[in-house]
Amino acid sequence: xxxxxxxxGAPWRNFYxxxxxxxxxxxxxxxxxxxxxxxxxxxxxxxxxxxxTPLDLNTxxxxxDVWLEIxxxxxxxxxxxxxxxxxxxxxxxxxxxxxxxMLLGKIRKADVDNLRVHPGDVRDLFDVLPDNSLSKxxxxxxxxxxxxxxxxxxxxxxxxxxxxHRVMKPGAELRVATDIKDYVRQTLEEVPPQGFEWLxxxxxxxxxxxxxxxxxxxxxxxxxxxxxxxxxxxxxx
Numbered sequence: 001x002x003x004x005x006x007x008x009g010a011p012w013r014n015f016y017x018x019x020x021x022x023x024x025x026x027x028x029x030x031x032x033x034x035x036x037x038x039x040x041x042x043x044x045x046x047x048x049x050x051x052x053t054p055l056d057l058n059t060x061x062x063x064x065d066v067w068l069e070i071x072x073x074x075x076x077x078x079x080x081x082x083x084x085x086x087x088x089x090x091x092x093x094x095x096x097x098x099x100x101x102m103l104l105g106k107i108r109k110a111d112v113d114n115l116r117v118h119p120g121d122v123r124d125l126f127d128v129l130p131d132n133s134l135s136k137x138x139x140x141x142x143x144x145x146x147x148x149x150x151x152x153x154x155x156x157x158x159x160x161x162x163x164x165h166r167v168m169k170p171g172a173e174l175r176v177a178t179d180i181k182d183y184v185r186q187t188l189e190e191v192p193p194q195g196f197e198w199l200x201x202x203x204x205x206x207x208x209x210x211x212x213x214x215x216x217x218x219x220x221x222x223x224x225x226x227x228x229x230x231x232x233x234x235x236x237x
Contacts, residue, residue, distance in 0.1 A: 022098065024097070024098065024101055025101075027105065028098075028101035028102070028104070028105065029101070031101055031104035031105050031108065032097070032100070032101055032104065035104045035107070035108060036100070036104060036117065036119065039104070039107070039115070039116050039117045040116065040117070040118070041055055041057070041060050041091050041116035041117075041118060042055040042056065042060060042128070043055075043128070044118055044120065044124055044125055044127075044128055045120070045124065046124070049128060052127050052128055053128065054128055054129065054130040055128050055129060055130065057089070057129075057130065057133055060089065060116060061089025061114065064087060064088055064089040064114070065088055065089065065135040065136075066088070066089045066090070066091065066133060066134055066135060067081065067085075067088055067089070067090050067091070067134065067135060067136040067137065067138070068090070068091045068092075068093065068125075068134050068136075068137045068138070069081070069090065069091070069092045069093070069137075069138040069139075069140065070093050070122050070137065070138065070139050070142070070155065071093065071094055071122075071139065071140070071142055071143070071155075072092040072093070072094045072099065072103060072140075073094070073099055073140070073141065073216060073217070073218055074099055074102040074103065074106075074216070074217055075092065075094075075099065075102055075103030075106045075107070076106070076214060076216045076217065077138065077140055077213075077214055077216055078090060078092045078103060078115065079103070079106045079107060079110050079112065079115070080212075080214040081138075081212070082107075082110070082112040082114050082115040083110055083112055084212055085114075086112070086114055087114075088114060088135075089114050089115075089116070090114060090115045090116070091115075091116045091117070091118060091125070092115065092116070092117050092118070093117075093118045093120070093122045093125050094117075094118075094119060095119065095120050095121055097119060100117060100119045103117065104117070122160070123159075123160070123163070126160075126163035126164065126166075126167055127163075129167040130167070131166055131167065132166075132167070132168070132169045132170065133167055133168075133169070134167050134168045134169060134172055135168075135169055135172050135173075136172060136173045136174075136175070137164065137168060137172070137173070137174045137175070138175050138177075139155060139156075139174070139175065139176045139177070140175075140176075140177045140216060140218070141177055141178060141179065141216065141218040141219060141222070142154065142155045142156075142176075142178065142183070143155075144178070144180040144182075144183050146180070146182070151182075151186060154183065154186060156176070156183070156186050156187045156190045156191055157190060158190070158194060161190060161191060161194035161196075162194055164194075165194050165195045165196070165236060168236040169236065170236060170237065171235060171236065171237075172235075172236040173233060173234070173235060173236075174191070174196060174233070174234040174235075174236060175210065175231070175232070175233055175234075176191075176231075176232040176233075176234070177209075177213075177219070177229060177230070177231050177232075178229070178230055178232075179219070179222035179227035179228060179229050179230070180227070181228075181230075184206075184230045184232065187232055188232070191234055192234075195236065195237055196234040196235060196236055196237065197234060197235045197237050198232065198233070198234055199233045199234065199235055200232070200233070205231075205233070206230050206231055206232055207228075207230070207231070208231065209229070209231050210231060210233075213231070
């Protein structure tokens, strides 16, 4: 394709994964129809924002630090953080629409108002996030892409980490939780060269969860299947 561009003007980016799974229940469709647009952090898509004007996060979250969860799954951790830190603004990014619907139901039940949702590729969100705008980022149980030939699809590659570094504030914290040993290996190899420092002085720093952690359904599945969670903390430098 000419200039590697989509007809909308967007960069032509390969996306690996699913956008939709099993049938959406009527109640979940109600959440998607009525709650999703009001919870948008602003114009992100190329159709809405072809000039790629940065989001005005101070209008979305006046006077708040902003945190991001990349791939929030069913939304348990994201809603837990919104409830635990009402003075923080949170953005959740997830392309899998079934997970988005699950999150919206949890938001409605919890009645939190400090959370916004981008139902799409995090790379599109990176395009419009201002520089040095995020104080904390969560990457919890990302898709492991276990086959060696698919490791380049993992989030912990320069394609994602370079723009992530740009949008995080100096001193901001990146948390990575995974039960896949080879994902730990690649994370420790790829993340520091992109401008992050691993904050670990002993085994407890990657074996013990964070004090405000809530175990997700993905983690519970890993534990049932005998896999060991790892909790990696990095500082944006």
